[in-house]
Every structure is written in structure tokens, then in C-alpha cells.
Amino acid sequence: MAAREYGVIPQAADDRAPRAVVLSADAFEDLELYVPVFRLVEAGWTVDIAAPEKGKITGESNWYYIMANKSIDEIDPDGYDLLVIPGGKPHGAPTTVRNNSHAREIARSFFAKDKPVAAICHGPYLLVSAGVVEGRRLTSYWGDGVPEEITAAGGQWEDADVVIDGNLVTSRWPMDIAAFSREMMKLVSDRG
Numbered sequence: 001m002a003a004r005e006y007g008v009i010p011q012a013a014d015d016r017a018p019r020a021v022v023l024s025a026d027a028f029e030d031l032e033l034y035v036p037v038f039r040l041v042e043a044g045w046t047v048d049i050a051a052p053e054k055g056k057i058t059g060e061s062n063w064y065y066i067m068a069n070k071s072i073d074e075i076d077p078d079g080y081d082l083l084v085i086p087g088g089k090p091h092g093a094p095t096t097v098r099n100n101s102h103a104r105e106i107a108r109s110f111f112a113k114d115k116p117v118a119a120i121c122h123g124p125y126l127l128v129s130a131g132v133v134e135g136r137r138l139t140s141y142w143g144d145g146v147p148e149e150i151t152a153a154g155g156q157w158e159d160a161d162v163v164i165d166g167n168l169v170t171s172r173w174p175m176d177i178a179a180f181s182r183e184m185m186k187l188v189s190d191r192g
Helices: 030-042 093-098 101-112 124-130 146-152 174-190
Strands: 019-023 046-051 055-058 065-068 082-085 117-120 162-165 168-171
Touching: 019 030, 019 101, 030 046, 030 065, 030 082, 030 117, 030 174, 046 055, 046 065, 082 101, 082 124, 082 174, 093 101, 093 124, 101 117, 101 124, 117 124, 117 174, 124 146, 162 174, 168 174
Parallel strands: 019 046, 019 082, 082 117, 117 168
Antiparallel strands: 055 065, 162 168
């Protein structure tokens, strides 16, 4: 019997499966990472978890963790069909990811090529730092200055469970995950 690999996401066996990359780090919001990832895997996607370094990253609950199978610096955005940016508390994963220069380049590449992006809660921090929210409609967590950052960067913040603007799907917090996952999957199936 093979040894268990805890925290490793099962992957699609088909090399032709669509590919998603999730950018995160320690202190991610557990549900905002796991639910969209499991929804994608269920639909036959291959999902890579990318963090500043490969290895174990732990959610805010300090109970669940996942293995980042890639470092952010290893990610070639041209190899992916979807970018997912989960949230977390302001000084956790969202700030770690937004401060990573290659993560900002990844976000800019997805927007330049009009490829699907799904961000929830404090995830839009990365989009603000990447300079891609100007003229876009989106939502985020309503506190911690996130709406103000979006507005200051030229985006139009809306208080809604989910906002869809072209290639971008955003939601506010874990209680919006049903709408977030539904619209994320609809967006990628409409573009398939």
C-alpha cells in the first residue's frame, strides 16, 4: 500500500485537462481555497497550488493545510487557463501574494490575454497591486480598506455576493462561495 500524501490535491489523469493555478501562502482563508479547488478538480481540471515556496501552507484555522506543488516563481501564466486568488486576513496570504513581483506579473498576463480570473475576499489586493482594476467592476471583503484600495486604483467596487466583469469573477467572503464557485465554473465553461 502506498504511503499517504497528506495535503496533496488529487489531479486529473488527462494531460489535456484544463489547468488552473491558485496563488496563495500561509494564513489563507480555508474555505476560499479549498472549495473552488475541489470544484475544479471535480470538473476534471488540473490544479496547481503556488506559494512563495513549495511545501506545506497552512490555513487561518491552523487546522487545515495544503501542499503547494509549485513556487510562484515557477509559474508560467501561459500554461494555465484560470487564475484563482483566495483571500485571508489582511496580513496573511493576501499581503504575502500581493508583495510577490512574479504574482503581480502573472495577474497582469491573465488580464492582458483576457483569461479568466477568480478572486475572493482580500484576493483583490493582488489585482490592485498588479494595476489591473482600473475601469473594472468588482467586489471584495468590505472592510480592511480593500474597497478603498480598489476605488483609489480606478476600479468600481460593488457590495454584492458575486460580480462578473468580462474575464473577472469576484466575491466578498466565505459565505459567498456558492455564488463565487458557480460563476467561476460558468465563466470557464463559456470560454471553453
